[in-house]
Amino acid sequence: LCHIIEQNHSSRFYALMNKILPNWKELKKELNSFSHILR
Known part of the structure; x- marks a missing residue:
């Protein structure tokens, strides 16, 4: 849902994620850790 507000991975995006x-x-x-299952 953070991408609705911030459409990139800027510092503002990560600040919102942290909040x-x-x-x-x-x-x-x-x-x-589960990525090996999807390969």
């Missing part, structure tokens, strides 16, 4: 979903970095790591 809305403070643990997004940990969640991203968890999602990335």
Whole structure:
């Protein structure tokens, strides 16, 4: 949903991510750990 407000990966996008979903970095790591299944 952050891309509705910020349509790129600028510093403002990441600031919004940090505000809305403070643990997004940990969640991203968890999602990335499953990437081998999709290959």
